[in-house]
Amino acid sequence: MIHCDGLVKIYKTDDLEVVALQGLNIHVEPQEMMAIIGNSGSGKSTLLNILGGLDRPSAGQVKVGEWDLLKMTDDQLVEYKRRTVGFIWQNNARNLLPYLTALENVEMPMMLGGKVDRPYAKQLLDWVGLADRMHNKLFQLSGGEQQRVAIAISLANRPSLLLADEPTGSVDSQTSDRIMDIFRRLNREIGITIVIVTHDLSLASKVDRVVAIRDGMTSTEFIKRNPNLILDASDSSDGSTDRRRSIQEVHEEYVVLDRVGRLQIPKAYLQALQISDKASMEFDGEKIMIKAPKSLEVLNDEQ
């Protein structure tokens, strides 16, 4: 569904350059539900904005489905934003029109797309648990309810990819759980691919996979996969919660290898072993061991 290779985004303001993404690689399978985790300023929103067609990358490749986001014309981009991708913004106010009702808010993107499907708009609001609030104006709803309206809006045009930037950032943990459950249900029932950006590590157990963007500008990609949730996803939806709880929290960490065989080792590991610019590497037929060099002189002799 998503292929990003060597994605670079440089923001230029006056004489200052900010490298927000530096050669980022991300691949997302169709119908996957994954999270992107990283510190503030690590480039999460930048990545999501590029995937959502709101911003163009400075270099690299980015493909979503059959679309090549670098080669699209402006008209195709409008079409892409309208039909393929649903977006939940980090800043809630950007999603919502406060003086319209919840239902009118959901119908708005349908109207812009040329066809209002009221039964579907109502169904979406029902899915997010707002069937009885659909005729309330947005300013009459709580923050968590507004956030759920934002989810319904993002799905109005039946996108195949949902991009959610900190969708649980401003709600309590109960509402956050509820929102994650809604995402999971949508993912299972309509097969939508979901990418969630979050600061919140506790959401990791609720998605199939977590990709962490590290180190701000040097955006190291670092992947954790939760095998239990993949298992869980093929279960029937009933009664799987207990099972999920009982076997979760077993994460395997991966480091990403690029096409020419380079891998990026987390800084903390290198520091722990006091590896600076050279390391020794051994292959025993099964695994590769990277160690601090025994003696730099030995290494230098080999060169």
Ligand SMILES: Nc1ncnc2c1ncn2[C@@H]1O[C@H](COP(=O)(O)OP(=O)(O)OP(=O)(O)O)[C@@H](O)[C@H]1O
């Ligand atoms: N329009 C812009 N112009 C200049 N710099 C920008 C712009 N947008 C983002 N940046 C810079 O790019 C870097 C990445 O920003 P981004 O918004 O992607 O971070 P983030 O991971 O989403 O952070 P947060 O968790 O705080 O939302 C930051 O250093 C930010 O200051």
Ligand SMILES: [Mg+2]
């Ligand atoms: Mg952000």
